[in-house]
Amino acid sequence: MRLSSLHLVHFRSYASCDLAFPARYNLFTGANGQGKTNLIEAIYYCSALRSFRAHNAQDCIQHGRPFFHLQAEWEDDAVRHDLAIHHAPSGRTIRLDQKPLPSARRHARRFPVLFLSPQDTALAWGAPALRRDWFDRLLSLMKDSYGETLASYEKTLRQRNRELKQGGTGELWNGPLAEAGCRLVNARRSFLAAVRTRFQAAFHRFFEPGEAVGDLAYLIRHDEDRGPEPLDEARFLERLASCAARDRATATTGFGPHKDDFAFLLGDRPVREHASQGQTRLFVYALQWTVHEYLARALGRRPILLVDDIFSDLDEKRTQLLFEGLREAPQVFIASANEVLVRAWLGDYERFEIRGGSAQAMARPVHVLE
Amino acid sequence: MASLFTKVLFALRRIPGVGPTSAERMAFHFLSMKEEDFSFLLGTIRDFREKTKLCPVCGLVSEYSPCRICADPARSERLLCVVKDVQDAFRVEKSRAFKGKYHVLGGLVSPLETVREEDLSIDRLATRVASGVDEILFAFEQSVESEVTIKAVTRRLSAFGDVRYSRLAVGIPSGAGLEHLDAETLKTAVENRTPLTAKGAVKAP
Numbered sequence: 001m002r003l004s005s006l007h008l009v010h011f012r013s014y015a016s017c018d019l020a021f022p023a024r025y026n027l028f029t030g031a032n033g034q035g036k037t038n039l040i041e042a043i044y045y046c047s048a049l050r051s052f053r054a055h056n057a058q059d060c061i062q063h064g065r066p067f068f069h070l071q072a073e074w075e076d077d078a079v080r081h082d083l084a085i086h087h088a089p090s091g092r093t094i095r096l097d098q099k100p101l102p103s104a105r106r107h108a109r110r111f112p113v114l115f116l117s118p119q120d121t122a123l124a125w126g127a128p129a130l131r132r133d134w135f136d137r138l139l140s141l142m143k144d145s146y147g148e149t150l151a152s153y154e155k156t157l158r159q160r161n162r163e164l165k166q167g168g169t170g171e172l173w174n175g176p177l178a179e180a181g182c183r184l185v186n187a188r189r190s191f192l193a194a195v196r197t198r199f200q201a202a203f204h205r206f207f208e209p210g211e212a213v214g215d216l217a218y219l220i221r222h223d224e225d226r227g228p229e230p231l232d233e234a235r236f237l238e239r240l241a242s243c244a245a246r247d248r249a250t251a252t253t254g255f256g257p258h259k260d261d262f263a264f265l266l267g268d269r270p271v272r273e274h275a276s277q278g279q280t281r282l283f284v285y286a287l288q289w290t291v292h293e294y295l296a297r298a299l300g301r302r303p304i305l306l307v308d309d310i311f312s313d314l315d316e317k318r319t320q321l322l323f324e325g326l327r328e329a330p331q332v333f334i335a336s337a338n339e340v341l342v343r344a345w346l347g348d349y350e351r352f353e354i355r356g357g358s359a360q361a362m363a364r365p366v367h368v369l370e
Numbered sequence: 371m372a373s374l375f376t377k378v379l380f381a382l383r384r385i386p387g388v389g390p391t392s393a394e395r396m397a398f399h400f401l402s403m404k405e406e407d408f409s410f411l412l413g414t415i416r417d418f419r420e421k422t423k424l425c426p427v428c429g430l431v432s433e434y435s436p437c438r439i440c441a442d443p444a445r446s447e448r449l450l451c452v453v454k455d456v457q458d459a460f461r462v463e464k465s466r467a468f469k470g471k472y473h474v475l476g477g478l479v480s481p482l483e484t485v486r487e488e489d490l491s492i493d494r495l496a497t498r499v500a501s502g503v504d505e506i507l508f509a510f511e512q513s514v515e516s517e518v519t520i521k522a523v524t525r526r527l528s529a530f531g532d533v534r535y536s537r538l539a540v541g542i543p544s545g546a547g548l549e550h551l552d553a554e555t556l557k558t559a560v561e562n563r564t565p566l567t568a569k570g571a572v573k574a575p
């Protein structure tokens with residue numbers, strides 16, 4: 001599975017741009033602010049069907065234009081598939097091989113990508129919502145039913161909170177909330193249990209022997225001391241009841257997976273409080289490689305890697321480890337101003353020089369052979 | 371000043387399902403109609419609007435009071451089909467699978483759309499149950515709002531008599547309203563309706 005071409009119209013800084021990707025390794029290079037990351041974003045969009053940074057896809061439309069259009073050619077088992085995305089404020093259409101796309105999630109599973117960026121360290125030090133979103137996205141990608149349960153849980157939660165705001169008890173919504181909530185909590189916990197050993201192994205590859213052990217744990221807010229047994233609806237309802245007075249006072253719901261957290265631990269201490277910047281970065285890399293491996297097994301195919309400038313500050317041993325991981329991917333796209341590293345480690349790659357300047361300049365990449 | 375033609379297009383396009391092309395075709399059709407045909411069309415629409423009222427018993431729209439379904443002695447009083455709105459009642463009726471009477475609730479509980487339990491016609495339903503009902507079929511779409519509404523209704527009715535509750539057979543896509551079902555599918559869903567447990571608790575499939 002690979003991406004063989006990409007055509008952008010009115011996407012971010014690009015008025016119009018045509019790219020062919022015959023090679024496995026691809027480097028988008030050029031000075032900062034020229035639109036390297038925009039290309040990575042466009043490729044991501046062609047898999048996930050949304051952006052990794054814009055909550056509103058409207059933000060991806062080039063300034064002053066009425067729409068953006070992306071056309072990608074995916075290759076799967078030597079068969080080519082045409083993806084066409086047209087996005088306007090009035091709505092979007094997505095067609096695969098000239099037919100309306102039946103399921104966005106199935107598409108993302110068929111053409112999976114994994115996005116790696118220096119900003120991912122926020123996963124370790126950022127708010128719990130960041131971690132929940134990251135893991136939820138991952139679990140939804142692997143299983144449709146998780147995404148559906150999540151959507152139903154979030155709707156029920158909004159209904160309950162609105163009823164509380166209107167002066168009600170919210171109590172009618174407790175049953176459906178507990179049912180969906182337990183399924184989410186238990187799915188998240190079994191996922192962590194399944195990747196934990198792999199994560200520890202990946203962690204060991206990046207860290208010196210004798211350094212603390214990296215670990216992941218699931219924290220149920222207001223039920224922190226819970227053992228490994230699954231959360232059941234009776235327990236969920238009991239915890240919900242114990243928050244009832246506070247819930248009514250604040251018109252929010254105090255218990256449930258929307259309050260839980262994924263703990264990143266060094267030994268038994270939170271990474272956020274006890275790890276150095278370098279350790280934090282390596283911790284997150286280790287997690288990403290674990291997920292990469294896990295996705296590859298779960299989907300039966302390795303994701304394409306989209307790398308947004310992450311290599312500048314690692315020592316040689318760790319840089320080597322990272323590039324070893326990159327080499328296993330079916331295709332890699334790197335956006336980096338630091339070409340020396342890529343040349344040293346990947347050797348053979350296709351180079352795209354990005355010169356944007358004003359949006360008027362067409363930002364057409366010049367393909368330079370060396 | 372907008373021309374009369376523009377005004378009539380504007381008015382027609384406010385009818386659900388009428389787009390710009392059909393609005394134009396209708397407008398030109400009005401011009402080409404015979405005077406008596408046109409008067410008949412206008413008169414019928416006016417009559418329909420003036421004489422159609424909500425049935426005081428079930429909440430369906432009808433020119434009779436009570437409506438013909440409520441007045442039909444061949445239909446059982448003891449079997450009620452609870453629907454969220456009049457349109458869903460017509461959908462169930464078109465499937466020809468249901469031989470009881472209807473009760474229009476007036477919505478599903480949804481704080482996000484400011485529909486509260488008190489806004490639904492549950493009290494009127496309770497009165498009907500008190501005078502003798504064996505089974506209530508909830509003909510709702512699959513959604514969390516439906517489940518919560520069923521719970522609210524069964525809880526309020528528990529004091530008014532011993533009623534069996536059922537819901538449309540599963541197989542209705544979750545989140546899809548009854549308008550997405552053809553008459554045949556709806557018929558099967560009514561005929562194979564699933565009983566609810568005594569508590570009125572319902573599980574998603």
Ligand SMILES: [Zn+2]
Nearest residue numbers: 425428437440
């Ligand atoms: Zn009636």
